[in-house]
Amino acid sequence: MARNMSQVKLTEDLANSIVSLERASSLKEQAYQQIKTLLLTGKLPNGTVASVPLIAKRLGISRTPVREAFLDLEKEGLIKILPKKGAVTNPTSPERKREIFLIRQALEGIVVTKLADSITETQIAALKSILERHKKTPRGEVGWDEFSRVDREFHITMASFAGFEKIRDILVNIRDLMEMIGREALSSHGRREKIFKEHENILMALERKNKRAARKAIRFHLAETERSLKG
Numbered sequence: 001m002a003r004n005m006s007q008v009k010l011t012e013d014l015a016n017s018i019v020s021l022e023r024a025s026s027l028k029e030q031a032y033q034q035i036k037t038l039l040l041t042g043k044l045p046n047g048t049v050a051s052v053p054l055i056a057k058r059l060g061i062s063r064t065p066v067r068e069a070f071l072d073l074e075k076e077g078l079i080k081i082l083p084k085k086g087a088v089t090n091p092t093s094p095e096r097k098r099e100i101f102l103i104r105q106a107l108e109g110i111v112v113t114k115l116a117d118s119i120t121e122t123q124i125a126a127l128k129s130i131l132e133r134h135k136k137t138p139r140g141e142v143g144w145d146e147f148s149r150v151d152r153e154f155h156i157t158m159a160s161f162a163g164f165e166k167i168r169d170i171l172v173n174i175r176d177l178m179e180m181i182g183r184e185a186l187s188s189h190g191r192r193e194k195i196f197k198e199h200e201n202i203l204m205a206l207e208r209k210n211k212r213a214a215r216k217a218i219r220f221h222l223a224e225t226e227r228s229l230k231g
Contacts, residue, residue, distance in 0.1 A: 026065075027059075027061050027065040028065040028068040028069050028072075029069075030059075030065075031055070031059060031061065031065045031066050031068075031069040032068075032069035032072055032073065034059070035050065035055070035066075035069055035070075035073060036073060036078065036176070039073070039078050039079070039089060039176075040148075040176060040179045041144075041145050042144075044089055047088060047089060048088065048089055049082065049085055049086055049087070049088050050070075050079070050086050050087050050088070050089075051085075051086045052066050052067055052070070052086045052087075055086075070086070070087045073087070074087070076173055076176060076177075077090060077177060078090060078176060078177070092177065096177075097226070097229060098226075100174055100177055100178065101222055101223075101225075101226045103170070103174060104171070104174060104222055105218075105219060105222050105223075107159075107167050107170060107171060108155065108158075108159075108171070108218050108222065109215050109218060109219065110162075110164070110167065111158050111159045111162045111164060111167060111218075112158065112162075112202065112205070112206065112211075112214035112215060112217070112218050113211050113214065113215055114162040114163070114164065115158055115161055115162045115206055115214070116205065116206055116209050116210060116211040116214045117209065117211070118161075118162065118163075119161060119206050119207075119209070123161045124203070124206065124207050126157065126161075127154065127157060127158070127161075127203055127206075128203060130150060130153055130154045130157060131154065131196070131199050131200065131203065133150050134147070134150040134151060134154065134196065134199070135196055137150060139192070147192070148179050151195070152175045152179070154199060155171065155175070156168055156171060156172060156175070159171055191225075191228050194224065195221075195225075198217065198220065198221035198224065199221070201217040201220075201221075202214060202217040202218055202221060204217075205217050
């Protein structure tokens with residue numbers, strides 16, 4: 001009973017975090033974006049059941065757009081729909097984490113290999129600017145959302161600069177899954193500073209147009225991030 005009451009309270013808190021939607025754009029898309037934001041910012045923790053009626057009421061819309069948003073989020077692997085209950089955040093198993101990193105290693109290895117051939121001084125400057133902003137993000141839990149956003153920007157921008165739009169799209173989706181487990185990595189002792197150094201090494205290799213060093217740097221970075229998730 002106590003657990004049920006706690007679950008109801010958490011779901012109500014979730015609903016209170018959602019603002020009513022404007023009618024100007026797709027209600028399903030707006031519901032999708034708001035629920036996704038809650039997932040990625042940790043305001044909808046693993047195991048939390050999100051009630052369709054409660055969220056729909058808070059958004060000021062019918063239940064149908066919320067159900068449709070849930071279907072899209074389930075396709076992305078972010079939630080699991082529970083018949084007649086709503087949806088629950090999808091726990092990330094060790095096997096699933098391993099798969100995510102295998103995909104990232106393959107795709108981001110391709111990205112830096114191509115980029116080492118084609119990167120321009122302007123692109124190097126842009127990546128350095130992102131890294132400097134990354135270093136200035138607030139420490140601790142209060143700065144997690146900004147840290148994660150800029151970290152994502154660094155990796156996704158490399159894919160864009162390499163001209164791989166399909167790879168970029170895949171990495172965007174994978175980064176969504178990463179952000180749901182990323183707090184574990186960031187909380188690892190000293191991991192924040194190590195990430196900055198690893199990004200610097202990737203940049204140095206790209207600036208020297210050294211394909212081998214760039215691949216080695218991105219592999220090391222991803223391996224260290226995965227290792228930090230294993231405690």
